[in-house]
Amino acid sequence: MNNEEFRRYGHDFIDWVADYFEQVEEYPVCSTVKPGEIKSALPAKPPVGGEPMKNIFADFQEIIMPGITHWQHPGWFAYFPANNSPASVLAELLTAGLGAQCMIWQTSPAATELEEVVMQWLGKMIGLPENISGVIQDTASTATLCALLTAREKATGFNSNRSGARLPLCVYASEEGHSSIDKAVKIAGYGIESLRHIPTDHNFALSAEELEKAIAEDKSRGLIPACVIGTLGTTSSAAVDPLAEIGEICRRHDLWFHVDAAYGGTAALLDEKRKVLEGAEMFDSFVFNPHKWMLTNFDCSAYFVKDEELLIRTFEIHPEYLKTGRDEEVKNYRDWGVQLGRRFRALKLWFVIRSYGVKGLQEIVREHLRLAGLFKEWVEEDSRFALLAPVNFSLVCFRLTKEGASEEELARLNAALLEKVNATGEVFMTHTSLKGRYAIRMAIGQRTTTEKHVRRAWDLISQSALTL
Numbered sequence: 001m002n003n004e005e006f007r008r009y010g011h012d013f014i015d016w017v018a019d020y021f022e023q024v025e026e027y028p029v030c031s032t033v034k035p036g037e038i039k040s041a042l043p044a045k046p047p048v049g050g051e052p053m054k055n056i057f058a059d060f061q062e063i064i065m066p067g068i069t070h071w072q073h074p075g076w077f078a079y080f081p082a083n084n085s086p087a088s089v090l091a092e093l094l095t096a097g098l099g100a101q102c103m104i105w106q107t108s109p110a111a112t113e114l115e116e117v118v119m120q121w122l123g124k125m126i127g128l129p130e131n132i133s134g135v136i137q138d139t140a141s142t143a144t145l146c147a148l149l150t151a152r153e154k155a156t157g158f159n160s161n162r163s164g165a166r167l168p169l170c171v172y173a174s175e176e177g178h179s180s181i182d183k184a185v186k187i188a189g190y191g192i193e194s195l196r197h198i199p200t201d202h203n204f205a206l207s208a209e210e211l212e213k214a215i216a217e218d219k220s221r222g223l224i225p226a227c228v229i230g231t232l233g234t235t236s237s238a239a240v241d242p243l244a245e246i247g248e249i250c251r252r253h254d255l256w257f258h259v260d261a262a263y264g265g266t267a268a269l270l271d272e273k274r275k276v277l278e279g280a281e282m283f284d285s286f287v288f289n290p291h292k293w294m295l296t297n298f299d300c301s302a303y304f305v306k307d308e309e310l311l312i313r314t315f316e317i318h319p320e321y322l323k324t325g326r327d328e329e330v331k332n333y334r335d336w337g338v339q340l341g342r343r344f345r346a347l348k349l350w351f352v353i354r355s356y357g358v359k360g361l362q363e364i365v366r367e368h369l370r371l372a373g374l375f376k377e378w379v380e381e382d383s384r385f386a387l388l389a390p391v392n393f394s395l396v397c398f399r400l401t402k403e404g405a406s407e408e409e410l411a412r413l414n415a416a417l418l419e420k421v422n423a424t425g426e427v428f429m430t431h432t433s434l435k436g437r438y439a440i441r442m443a444i445g446q447r448t449t450t451e452k453h454v455r456r457a458w459d460l461i462s463q464s465a466l467t468l
């Protein structure tokens with residue numbers, strides 16, 4: 001492809017994306033293809049000669065598009081959002097065009113220094129303490145892995161890096177903690193048997209009392225507590241663990257305190273929600289995902305640490321071929337996580353924050369919270385339905401009830417309701433289980449979702465429930 005052609009298709013593709021933004025609502029939210037359908041439409045062998053872009057793009061539209069699930073659809077209420085924005089998409093285009101690999105300062109000084117600055121902005125925007133350091137990771141899963149690796153090194157005096165993990169270390173998280181914690185505990189060498197799933201209270205928040213008990217028990221058995229992970233906005237129901245109490249326990253026992261705020265952290269943009277961070281200032285590490293609910297397209301996960309020295313000591317490497325004369329003066333983010341090569345992710349975050357302004361972002365998040373409040377009221381006002389968890393942010397967990405029905409019957413009934421509503425293609429919701437109870441999750445957070453879409457979702461639910 002020559003540059004002229006690139007220019008022409010570039011313009012066409014931007015038009016295509018702009019049209020997509022306008023028309024995304026016309027697609028069924030969730031792709032309806034069957035397993036294997038896309039694969040069977042693709043040739044088994046790659047082309048030997050180059051093909052014209054016209055053909056490639058035609059296949060993109062005909063073969064690929066039907067297999068896309070539309071996360072940017074305003075009827076997206078599944079999982080958590082992964083919203084994007086025009087500013088973010090344009091920044092990603094520039095990032096791709098530059099094609100810079102930003103592993104160290106020298107390989108693009110602007111990438112490193114912009115990352116430092118936007119991470120400081122972000123920390124201030126959600127009210128984190130001063131004097132913290134930030135780094136962008138690909139996902140919250142990776143950030144939590146980094147936290148557990150740093151906690152492991154701290155607890156073993158940096159001996160695990162040297163001679164392998166040998167000490168019987170323990171990790172604590174609520175039973176509602178994200179599955180990425182289990183994964184990280186396994187791959188960081190703690191062993192999954194060392195993870196304590198601490199029971200939760202009636203609000204699905206970790207019980208500090210149970211945490212204290214578990215730590216004491218492990219200590220009495222000669223085990224070594226190393227890390228507690230508190231969640232601000234659990235994945236099932238957006239519960240908030242008692243961070244201040246957990247922080248206090250961590251301080252008393254000298255444990256690493258990691259806060260997983262992957263989804264909920266965005267709410268701290270709002271002064272009126274800032275109180276959810278109470279106690280989070282005691283964290284050793286903190287993660288939240290601008291790629292979930294802050295208009296920055298996937299991937300962009302903000303990882304903050306109190307003591308960057310511990311993080312760097314855990315990850316640093318000094319091969320001769322990466323040495324530069326500047327290493328004393330600058331940050332080399334290759335030493336701040338697992339990967340060596342790094343994408344220029346700070347650019348899209350910078351574009352998003354500048355394009356919307358703090359106020360613009362706050363307004364969008366505030367509106368999502370208002371819509372969740374409305375939806376919650378509709379659930380409460382309809383005696384056929386029950387709310388299953390407190391609505392702390394923009395997630396509502398509820399279900400259809402039925403006099404005298406068993407848990408299994410209710411699960412079947414609500415799964416049928418969910419399937420019926422999703423089959424309309426107008427909305428997409430998912431489910432979870434809360435202390436054994438099947439719950440439908442209504443997660444509001446798509447950039448273009450308005451009251452009309454939330455109202456439509458409720459109408460679909462409430463009408464479908466009549467005919468089950």
Ligand SMILES: *Cc1c(COP(=O)(O)O)cnc(C)c1O
Nearest residue numbers: 139140141178233234235262263
């Ligand atoms: C979504 C989520 C994660 C995982 O996020 P990734 O960035 O996809 O790894 C972790 N923790 C919580 C609480 C989440 O909601």
